[in-house]
Amino acid sequence: MKINVISSAKYADKDILRGSVPVVIDVLRATTVMITAFENGVRNIIPVLSPEEAFEIKNRLKHDVILGGERDAEIIPGFDLDNSPYSYTVEMIKDKTLVMTTTNGTSAIRAASSAGDVFIAAFLNARAVAEELNNEVKDEVSLVCSGTNGNYTLEDGLCAGYIIDILKMYHDVELTDFAHLIHSFYLTSKADVHEAVSKAKHYRVLKDKGFEEDLEFCFRMDESSIIPVFSEGVITKKQAKP
Amino acid sequence: MKINVISSAKYADKDILRGSVPVVIDVLRATTVMITAFENGVRNIIPVLSPEEAFEIKNRLKHDVILGGERDAEIIPGFDLDNSPYSYTVEMIKDKTLVMTTTNGTSAIRAASSAGDVFIAAFLNARAVAEELNNEVKDEVSLVCSGTNGNYTLEDGLCAGYIIDILKMYHDVELTDFAHLIHSFYLTSKADVHEAVSKAKHYRVLKDKGFEEDLEFCFRMDESSIIPVFSEGVITKKQAKP
Numbered sequence: 026m027k028i029n030v031i032s033s034a035k036y037a038d039k040d041i042l043r044g045s046v047p048v049v050i051d052v053l054r055a056t057t058v059m060i061t062a063f064e065n066g067v068r069n070i071i072p073v074l075s076p077e078e079a080f081e082i083k084n085r086l087k088h089d090v091i092l093g094g095e096r097d098a099e100i101i102p103g104f105d106l107d108n109s110p111y112s113y114t115v116e117m118i119k120d121k122t123l124v125m126t127t128t129n130g131t132s133a134i135r136a137a138s139s140a141g142d143v144f145i146a147a148f149l150n151a152r153a154v155a156e157e158l159n160n161e162v163k164d165e166v167s168l169v170c171s172g173t174n175g176n177y178t179l180e181d182g183l184c185a186g187y188i189i190d191i192l193k194m195y196h197d198v199e200l201t202d203f204a205h206l207i208h209s210f211y212l213t214s215k216a217d218v219h220e221a222v223s224k225a226k227h228y229r230v231l232k233d234k235g236f237e238e239d240l241e242f243c244f245r246m247d248e249s250s251i252i253p254v255f256s257e258g259v260i261t262k263k264q265a266k267p
Numbered sequence: 268m269k270i271n272v273i274s275s276a277k278y279a280d281k282d283i284l285r286g287s288v289p290v291v292i293d294v295l296r297a298t299t300v301m302i303t304a305f306e307n308g309v310r311n312i313i314p315v316l317s318p319e320e321a322f323e324i325k326n327r328l329k330h331d332v333i334l335g336g337e338r339d340a341e342i343i344p345g346f347d348l349d350n351s352p353y354s355y356t357v358e359m360i361k362d363k364t365l366v367m368t369t370t371n372g373t374s375a376i377r378a379a380s381s382a383g384d385v386f387i388a389a390f391l392n393a394r395a396v397a398e399e400l401n402n403e404v405k406d407e408v409s410l411v412c413s414g415t416n417g418n419y420t421l422e423d424g425l426c427a428g429y430i431i432d433i434l435k436m437y438h439d440v441e442l443t444d445f446a447h448l449i450h451s452f453y454l455t456s457k458a459d460v461h462e463a464v465s466k467a468k469h470y471r472v473l474k475d476k477g478f479e480e481d482l483e484f485c486f487r488m489d490e491s492s493i494i495p496v497f498s499e500g501v502i503t504k505k506q507a508k509p
Contacts, residue, residue: 178444203418203419206424206448
């Protein structure tokens with residue numbers, strides 16, 4: 026299995042992803058929120074690029090639609106939920122359609138879909154995703170770090186490195202130089218992931234805004250076996266094989 | 268001082284480099300060759316994008332022009348020199364104008380020049396470049412890893428990490444997440460740089476082609492105090508301050 030890593034959503038273009046299975050990672054916080062929403066019973070998730078697109082879908086579907094996401098890490102005016110995983114409770118989202126827009130994660134998912142169905146990953150479900158990739162992918166995987174505003178972020182790279190580490194246990198993997206770099210950083214950081222990302226820009230922005238509980242939550246590892254998959258405009262859950 | 272690292276020449280665009288001093292690194296082998304050429308007395312170097320552009324300049328300047336570079340790591344038909352630093356002897360290049368085109372390095376230099384004068388670095392002159400940056404740059408440095416065919420390569424990243432490591436000794440530096448990743452990899456690899464890059468794709472390609480001596484040469488550290496600078500279409504040497 027070949028493994029490539031893309032450093033930010035900005036570079037997840039068709040040419041780079043061609044022929045590979047894309048996996049989108051946005052640890053802080055979009056993909057963590059999505060996995061949490063499925064854990065708490067959301068029916069499906071529609072990732073959109075703008076609040077306007079979200080309002081338009083809500084007006085069209087009318088029932089059982091809830092709007093979530095952020096701009097500048099805060100709730101969008103007129104939306105039901107912000108981008109904290111703690112907001113996505115069973116009471117709020119069970120059996121609902123969640124329409125979601127965030128600054129980086131949702132656009133990364135839409136961009137990566139040029140290559141086909143997109144797996145959605147974060148620390149919460151990293152092992153489940155890696156095991157599913159191990160079962161399903163014959164040729165090449167592209168791990169897309171969403172990043173922030175076009176820039177690489179350490180936390181997404183650490184999660185990508187963790188997924189590579191699991192895949193290496195099953196397969197003879199062929200890593201690109203960038204995948205090798207990402208895996209190496211994971212190995213030197215895994216003893217204390219919080220410490221490793223404490224200098225990361227987006228981590229500090231969220232910490233300064235008072236999101237300590239979210240930060241703690243987003244680095245919980247392997248608590249979910251749910252694998253959200255984006256296909257034909259909608260994210261649904263694919264339960265990992267037992 | 269802020270430090271950013273660009274993962275490949277492909278991403279060295281004007282928007283990303285704006286306001287920073289660009290430094291281009293192509294350890295294997297273009298920038299190593301350039302530094303060696305200045306050590307051996309070349310007058311100046313004109314980096315061009317194509318063999319045709321090189322022939323056109325030679326026809327125009329007529330005297331004391333020598334053509335060097337590679338495609339697929341081999342000499343270009345009609346050129347005087349290949350892309351091995353060992354080819355750039357005093358006998359061949361002293362007081363000449365070298366017109367050079369390589370697959371990645373020369374295009375990285377041309378791309379980076381959108382931000383202003385470009386420093387040329389490799390392991391050979393890394394410390395001299397870092398010290399010059401320390402003296403000259405007030406605000407931001409962009410270390411551009413040339414990479415190979417649009418992809419990140421470990422050896423350029425290691426050299427960038429080494430330059431960051433030196434700058435950190437002088438300055439309170441502010442690293443982007445990607446610069447932090449690159450520096451961290453350097454720290455875990457510095458005890459044996461050859462071992463660290465032995466899995467790198469471009470390194471293996473050159474090794475398979477029989478360029479072991481070049482590989483050994485390109486990882487020699489700090490043997491030159493020459494700082495080539497690309498300004499207004501020509502690379503000339505800037506001697507480091509004593």
